[in-house]
Amino acid sequence: MSTETAAAKRAPAVYGRGVTPYLYILPAFLVFVPFVIVPFLRAIQLSFFEWDGLNPREWVGFGNYRDAFTDPLVQTSFVNAFELVLFIGVMPVCIGLVLASLSASVRVPGDAAFRTMIFLPQVIAGVVIGVTWRWIVAPDGPLNETLRAVGLGRFAKTWLGDSTWALPTIGVIGAWATTGLCVALFHAAIQQIPQSLYEAAAVDGAGRIRSFFAVTLPSLRGPIAVALTLTVIGALRTFDLIFITTRGGPGTSTYVPGMLIYNRAFGTNVNVGSSAAIAILLSILVFGVALLIRRIGERRT
Amino acid sequence: MLVRRGNRVATFALLATVALITILPIASVLMLSFHESNAQVRGFDLPDRPHFETYRNAWTTARFSTFMWNSVQISVLVVVSSVVISVLSGYAFGTMRFRGSNALFNVLLFGMIVPYEAVVVPLYHDLKWANLVNTHWSVVLPLLGTNVAFGTYWMRAYFRTVPPALIEAAAIDGAGSFRTLWKVLLPGGRPAVLTLTVLVFMWSWNEFLLPLIMLSSDDLRTAPLGLPYFSTRYSTDRVGLAAAAVMVALPIVVVFVALQRSFVNGITAGAVKE
Structure with a gap:
C-alpha cells in the first residue's frame, strides 16, 4: 500500500490535461452508472412504496421497514443467514488456516496438486454445485449409501427434505465450496512471512503450535480479515445454491434474505416495496460486516 | 527427525483428505452422468460402460x-x-x-x-x-x-x-x-x-x-x-x-x-x- 501511494505521487500528469482522462473513463461510467448506481438508488426509493409491480404505487414511508421488523419470515430468513455464516463464513477460514500453515512448514509430495483440487469448486457455477450435492445427499445417493455400507444406516436421512437438517446440509455444501479460496489466500500470504520470525520463535523454544499462535496467526491478520469479509458476505447473500436445492423449504427452514427478495419481487403476492426494503436491509448488513471486519483486521498492525 | 516425519505424514494425510472430500462429489456426479438415461443408480454405482446418450439428449x-x-x-x-x-x-x-x-x-x-x-x-x-x-x-x-x-x-x-x-x-x-x-x-x-x-x-x-x-x-x-x-x-x-x-x-x-x-x-x- 505504501509503495502504491508513493508511486501515485510520482505518477506523471503528462496526459492529465483537459478532457483526455475523462474520455478514457467515459465508457466505464456509461455502463456502470445506469446499471449499478442508478438501480441501487431506485431500490432505496422503491422501498418507501407499496407496489405490486403493475398498478400505481403508493407512498408508505418507512412502512415496509416497520413490517420487515415484525414479519416472522424476514426474521427467519436473517436468522438462517446468520447460521449459514457459521458454516460458510467461519468453517472454511479455520480449515484454510490449518491446511495452509501445515503445508507451508513441511513440503509433501503433490501438495500443489492437492491445493488445485481443493480450489476447483471456486470456478464451478453455484447451480452446478447445487445439482451435484442434491445427488450426493439424495435418499439413495452416495452419502446415505456409504453410511449404510459401513453400518451407520440409522444416520441416513433425506438431508434436504428434513427441516432440522436441511440448513446445516446447505451450510456444509457452502463450506465445501469456499474452503479452497481460504487455502489459496492463506497459502499466498504465508509465503510472505519472513523465515527469521520462525527462527526467532524456535530459539525461544516455541514448538509448532506455539509458533503458529505467536507468528503465523498475527502475521495473517490482514488476509484473515479479507477471507472473512468474502466468506461472510457470500454466506449472507446465498441464493443460487438454495434456489436449486430447496427453494427455502421444507417449510421455511432454509429461507434466506436473497430468496425472500426474489419471491416478494417475482413470486405470488408481489410487493416490490417490501422486496426492496429487505434488499436495503441486507445491503446495510453487508456494508456493516465489511467495515467491522476491516476494523478488526487493521487493529494492532 | 522422528517428529519431522510425523509432521510430514500428518500434513500429507490432511491435505489428501480434504482434496479427496472436494473431488469425490464432483467425480460422483461425473460417474452418474455416464449411466444409461433413466437408470436407477444408487450410491457409488459404476456404469457398465460409459454411455453418452444422456449427453446427446441434453444437447438436443x-x-x-x-x-x-x-x-x-x-x-x-x-x-x-x-x-x-x-x-x-x-x-x-x-x-x-x-x-x-x-x-x-x-x-x-x-x-x-x-x-x-x-x-x-x-x-x-x-x-x-x-x-x-x-x-x-x-x-x-x-x-x-x-x-x-x-x-x-x-x-x-x-x-x-x-x-x-x-x-x-x-x-x-x-x-x-x-x-x-x-x-x-x-x-x-x-x-x-x-x-x-x-x-x-x-x-x-x-x-x-x-x-x-x-x-x-x-x-x-x-x-x-x-x-x-x-x-x-x-x-x-x-x-x-x-x-x-x-x-x-x-x-x-x-x-x-x-x-x-x-x-x-x-x-x-x-x-x-x-
Whole structure:
C-alpha cells in the first residue's frame, strides 16, 4: 500500500490535461452508472412504496421497514443467514488456516496438486454445485449409501427434505465450496512471512503450535480479515445454491434474505416495496460486516 | 527427525483428505452422468460402460445446444467489452491526475460491494419500461456494469506498477496518450489482462440471478439457467441432469486447468480489493 501511494505521487500528469482522462473513463461510467448506481438508488426509493409491480404505487414511508421488523419470515430468513455464516463464513477460514500453515512448514509430495483440487469448486457455477450435492445427499445417493455400507444406516436421512437438517446440509455444501479460496489466500500470504520470525520463535523454544499462535496467526491478520469479509458476505447473500436445492423449504427452514427478495419481487403476492426494503436491509448488513471486519483486521498492525 | 516425519505424514494425510472430500462429489456426479438415461443408480454405482446418450439428449431434446450457444454469445460480448473498457479507464485512473479522480474511483469501489440482489429488482422494472427485458441485452449490460467496476480497479493496480519514467520517455518521444497505452504499456500488461479476461469469463458464464430474472423465453436461456429448466421438465431423469450439469461446468473447468495461475492469482489478489 505504501509503495502504491508513493508511486501515485510520482505518477506523471503528462496526459492529465483537459478532457483526455475523462474520455478514457467515459465508457466505464456509461455502463456502470445506469446499471449499478442508478438501480441501487431506485431500490432505496422503491422501498418507501407499496407496489405490486403493475398498478400505481403508493407512498408508505418507512412502512415496509416497520413490517420487515415484525414479519416472522424476514426474521427467519436473517436468522438462517446468520447460521449459514457459521458454516460458510467461519468453517472454511479455520480449515484454510490449518491446511495452509501445515503445508507451508513441511513440503509433501503433490501438495500443489492437492491445493488445485481443493480450489476447483471456486470456478464451478453455484447451480452446478447445487445439482451435484442434491445427488450426493439424495435418499439413495452416495452419502446415505456409504453410511449404510459401513453400518451407520440409522444416520441416513433425506438431508434436504428434513427441516432440522436441511440448513446445516446447505451450510456444509457452502463450506465445501469456499474452503479452497481460504487455502489459496492463506497459502499466498504465508509465503510472505519472513523465515527469521520462525527462527526467532524456535530459539525461544516455541514448538509448532506455539509458533503458529505467536507468528503465523498475527502475521495473517490482514488476509484473515479479507477471507472473512468474502466468506461472510457470500454466506449472507446465498441464493443460487438454495434456489436449486430447496427453494427455502421444507417449510421455511432454509429461507434466506436473497430468496425472500426474489419471491416478494417475482413470486405470488408481489410487493416490490417490501422486496426492496429487505434488499436495503441486507445491503446495510453487508456494508456493516465489511467495515467491522476491516476494523478488526487493521487493529494492532 | 522422528517428529519431522510425523509432521510430514500428518500434513500429507490432511491435505489428501480434504482434496479427496472436494473431488469425490464432483467425480460422483461425473460417474452418474455416464449411466444409461433413466437408470436407477444408487450410491457409488459404476456404469457398465460409459454411455453418452444422456449427453446427446441434453444437447438436443433438452435444448442445451441453444443454452450453451446463448452463454457463449453473452460471455464473449461481455468479456471483450469489459476488458477493453476496463483497460481504458484503468489507464486513466492509474497514470493520470485529474479533478475528481479520487471521488469517481471511490464510487466504483462502492459499486463493487453493493449486493447485486439490491440492484436487480429496480433494474428489472426499468429495463421492462425500456423494452429490453427478455433480450440478451438485459443480461449483458448489467454484467458489463459490475465487471467494469472490478476491471477498472484491477487494471489501475497494474498501471500503477509501471515506472513513470517509461511513460515520460514515451511522451518525450512524442507519443500520444493512446499510442503510449497501446505500444508501451499494454505489452507488459498481458498477464494482468489475461487474468481479468478469465475472471470476467467465469463471472459472466456462471451468472445465475440476472438471467433468471431477465429472461423468460426458453430460446434465450443461458447454460446455468438450463439446469432448473431441465429439472422441472424431466424431474425424474437424474442421469440427464448430471450430464447437463457437467456440460455447464466444463468450459470454465477447462480454462481453469489450462490457466490455473491466472485464476488463483486473480481470485486471491482480486479478493484483497475489499
